[in-house]
Amino acid sequence: MKTTRSRTTTSDRADKKHIDDFPIANTGDESRPMVVVGLFGSVLDKGESSKRWGRWRPTVSVCQHEELPISRFELLVESKFLKLAEQVVADITTVSPETEVRLHEVNWKDAWDFEEVYGVLHDFAKTCNFQPDEEDYLVHITTGSHVAQICLFLLTESRDLPGRLLQTSPLRRDHTPEVGEYRIIDLDLSKYDLLASRFAEQQRESVSFLKSGIETRSVMFNRLIDQIERVAMNSKSPILLTGPTGAGKSRLAKRIHELKVAHRQISGPFVEVNCATLRGDHAMSNMFGHLRGAFTGATTDRPGLLRSANRGLLFLDEIGELGLDEQAMLLRALEEKRFLPVGSDKEVSSEFQLIAGTNRDLAVSVRDGRFRDDLLARINLWTFQLPALRDRAEDIEPNLRFELEQFARTHGTRVTFNKEAIGRFLKFASSSDAHWSGNFRDLNAAVTRMGTFAAGGRISVEIVDEEIARLRSQWQTPSVVERSDVDLAEVFDAQRLAEIDLFDHAQLIEVIRVCRCSRNMSEAGRKLFASSRKTKSSSNDSDRLRKYLLRFGLSWEQAQRT
Numbered sequence: 001m002k003t004t005r006s007r008t009t010t011s012d013r014a015d016k017k018h019i020d021d022f023p024i025a026n027t028g029d030e031s032r033p034m035v036v037v038g039l040f041g042s043v044l045d046k047g048e049s050s051k052r053w054g055r056w057r058p059t060v061s062v063c064q065h066e067e068l069p070i071s072r073f074e075l076l077v078e079s080k081f082l083k084l085a086e087q088v089v090a091d092i093t094t095v096s097p098e099t100e101v102r103l104h105e106v107n108w109k110d111a112w113d114f115e116e117v118y119g120v121l122h123d124f125a126k127t128c129n130f131q132p133d134e135e136d137y138l139v140h141i142t143t144g145s146h147v148a149q150i151c152l153f154l155l156t157e158s159r160d161l162p163g164r165l166l167q168t169s170p171l172r173r174d175h176t177p178e179v180g181e182y183r184i185i186d187l188d189l190s191k192y193d194l195l196a197s198r199f200a201e202q203q204r205e206s207v208s209f210l211k212s213g214i215e216t217r218s219v220m221f222n223r224l225i226d227q228i229e230r231v232a233m234n235s236k237s238p239i240l241l242t243g244p245t246g247a248g249k250s251r252l253a254k255r256i257h258e259l260k261v262a263h264r265q266i267s268g269p270f271v272e273v274n275c276a277t278l279r280g281d282h283a284m285s286n287m288f289g290h291l292r293g294a295f296t297g298a299t300t301d302r303p304g305l306l307r308s309a310n311r312g313l314l315f316l317d318e319i320g321e322l323g324l325d326e327q328a329m330l331l332r333a334l335e336e337k338r339f340l341p342v343g344s345d346k347e348v349s350s351e352f353q354l355i356a357g358t359n360r361d362l363a364v365s366v367r368d369g370r371f372r373d374d375l376l377a378r379i380n381l382w383t384f385q386l387p388a389l390r391d392r393a394e395d396i397e398p399n400l401r402f403e404l405e406q407f408a409r410t411h412g413t414r415v416t417f418n419k420e421a422i423g424r425f426l427k428f429a430s431s432s433d434a435h436w437s438g439n440f441r442d443l444n445a446a447v448t449r450m451g452t453f454a455a456g457g458r459i460s461v462e463i464v465d466e467e468i469a470r471l472r473s474q475w476q477t478p479s480v481v482e483r484s485d486v487d488l489a490e491v492f493d494a495q496r497l498a499e500i501d502l503f504d505h506a507q508l509i510e511v512i513r514v515c516r517c518s519r520n521m522s523e524a525g526r527k528l529f530a531s532s533r534k535t536k537s538s539s540n541d542s543d544r545l546r547k548y549l550l551r552f553g554l555s556w557e558q559a560q561r562t
Contacts, residue, residue, distance in 0.1 A: 033071035036062055037128075037161060038140030039106075039148055040077035040085045048087055056170040056180045058142045059088055063096035064179045071135075072100045076124065079105050104128075111145045118151040125160040137163025138184065157187050206233065210255045214402045217394040220540070224384060231382045232256045233263065238334065238354040238379040242362075243386030244520075246439030249357035252386070253315040256355065260313065266353065268312025271305055276321040285342045287326055288333075294343025304341060306333055309352040319379070320360035320371055331375045354379065389439040391522050391540070393430035399440070400426070403447040415451040417459045425464045432526040435475040437519070446471060486513045491558065500552065508552065511545075515559040521545055 038059060045059045063070050073092065077085040082105070089101045104124060108116045130137065139156045141149045155161045165185040207222075207229045216222055231239065239256070241249040250272065257270040278286050285294070289304025305314060316322070322330070333339040334354060338347045356379050365371035389396065400422075408414040417425065428434055429443075436442050450459045450467050486509045488497055500508070511528060518524035525541025526533070533541060549559055 033135045034069060034138065035072045035074065035135050035163075036070055036138045036140055036166065037074045037152075037163070038062070038076065038142075038166075039144035039152070040075055040081055040088065041143030042078075042081050042084065044143060045088050046084045048084075052091075057088070057091075058140070058168045058180075060091050060095065061168055061180045062140060062166070062182065063092050063099050065182060068182065070096060070099045072102065074102050074104060074128065076104045076106045076121075079107055112147050114147050114151070117145075117147050118154070121148070121151045121155060122160060125155050130162050132162040137161065138166040139163050140166045140168065142166075142168045203229065206259055209259055210252065212251070212255065212402065214395075214398050216392070216398055218387075218392045221387060221392055221395060224386070228252070228256070228384055229259075232259060233265075235382065236265075236353050237381050238356060240362075240379050240383040241355060241357045241386060242383060243359065244388050244439060245359050246441040247386040247388055248440055249386060250315065250317055251440075253313070253317075253355045253357065257313040257315075260353075266312055268310055268352070269308065270313050270315065271309040271352075272315040272317065273305055274317045274321075276318045278322065278326065283323055283326055284329070288329055288339050288341050289348070290342035291344050294341075298343070302341075306330075306339065306350045306352065307348060310350040312352055313355060314352045315355045315357065317357040318359070319356040320358045320362055320365050324370075324372065327372045327375045331372065331378055334378055388522055389436040389443060390434060390526065391542070396429045396443075397426055399443060400429075400447065403444055404451070406444070407447055407451045411451065413451070413457060415454045415457045415459060417464075418461070421459050421461045421464045424461060425468070428468050432530040433472070435519075435523065437475055442471070442474075486516070488512075491554070492552075496553070504552075511548065512559050515545075515556070521556045 041058055045057050047055070047057060059073075059075065062068075063073065075085065075089070082103070085103060089103070092099055092101055106120050106124060108120050110116060139152050139161050141152050143149075144152070152161065153165065156163065156165055165187065166182060167185060168180055168182045170180045207225055210225050210229055210232075216225075228239075241252060243249060253272070254270055257266070260266045273286070285298070285302060285304065287305050289302050289307055290298050292298055292301050316330075329339055333350065337351055338349050340347055362371050362376050362380075366373045366376055389399070404415060429436075438445070446467055449470070450463050453463050453466075454460075488500075488505060488508060491508075491512065492500070514527050515521075515524045518527065521542040525543075525545040529541050529544055546556065549555065
């Protein structure tokens, strides 16, 4: 048997070429040499008297299994244990003469310093000449401190050590006492069908939770929630939820908090505030707290929203309404987790995750000087735009069922539609006549009104017709005037206008007329594509309109401009 030595310490690490992405070794090829990487166990492996042969020693026992021939053992040992390790090497020679042992000196000042131990073992992994195409590797994780074992596990999981885990244990069944047992663990999780299915099921449950259990049908919305779930479960960075008022930003933020609490990612409270209410002299105090006597009326200390959200989640709805001074303080609190309460010269800290909501275009607010560009850059890492209810016509029916269930919980009375009534309501609700300007707030209010009027818990056609009339009246917008006097000369210069075919003139006039009498691009798109959208499984009317306007070099703002 040949014994060689190498040395790795915290003081002599070198930047050598990293060994990238080793494939998992083939477990069934007996023609390939088997190589074990492991740490010398200063307690379990030691022994110099003849009595050592009567007890189990992990490193020696690895080489005592006839069905597991070991070609080479890469044995990592601290310098102070070299003499003890040499005895183990001699004993391996006795029980397995065909096994070559290579000693590698690894040294750290503190065996319980995770960063230091991981660094030393990672350096060993980088510099060791692994050949996974020619050899199979086992990483022995029975010996060494708990910290070292965890580091070996992580290096194997990342495949810096290109093999499978080897766990040994003393006698449990019909083995000789000193040999014990072993088990090989492959970290390629794709091979474990049950494990993979559990992860998939857990992800599905999380997504359903974020949707409040509503079986939504919109492909676009379902894809969006999938992305939000992944970010919520894997990131602590700020999340920005955009979309119109009533689109569900607040409810989604609460569900994200509940999901993270359930998975023990955070333990603190959910703190919510509408930034539009943070006005005047007390805005800073509400956000960051104050000391007693900081200003007239400050009779007691106040922790403020940020400290109240410590270890939890802070939801700042309508963040675009926040003042510039408060924005500057918030930015520092996000970056440094520290801030100054009003009237204090001593900083306080708070560890919270931020979810911000807005129905504004914050980029426009930055351009207009109403929002800080550095704060937008900080909260814009994960931005998700929640669609309006009218853009999710296929989801109106499942959300209607959800609102009926909520009504039953709140009022203690279960109500249902008769067949003709629900058909009539859904036909109207998904038509271009249904603006749903308040989004889910409008739907919730409609269900509450119909449920309240439902005699015997049954919503009739008459109740539906009354509600449709009420909604139509509610959505009337006197300030919006139907315009027929569109002049394309207002929109294009003479040269550009001359380049547009006469056929397109008439169409453009009507498109711009609809744009000018609509409150937003979605509403205009629904009007323009009211017929063709019925034949599509998934429609995005605003995107179709945007692309049409782009053909003529127009933006939505230019099309609306009088």
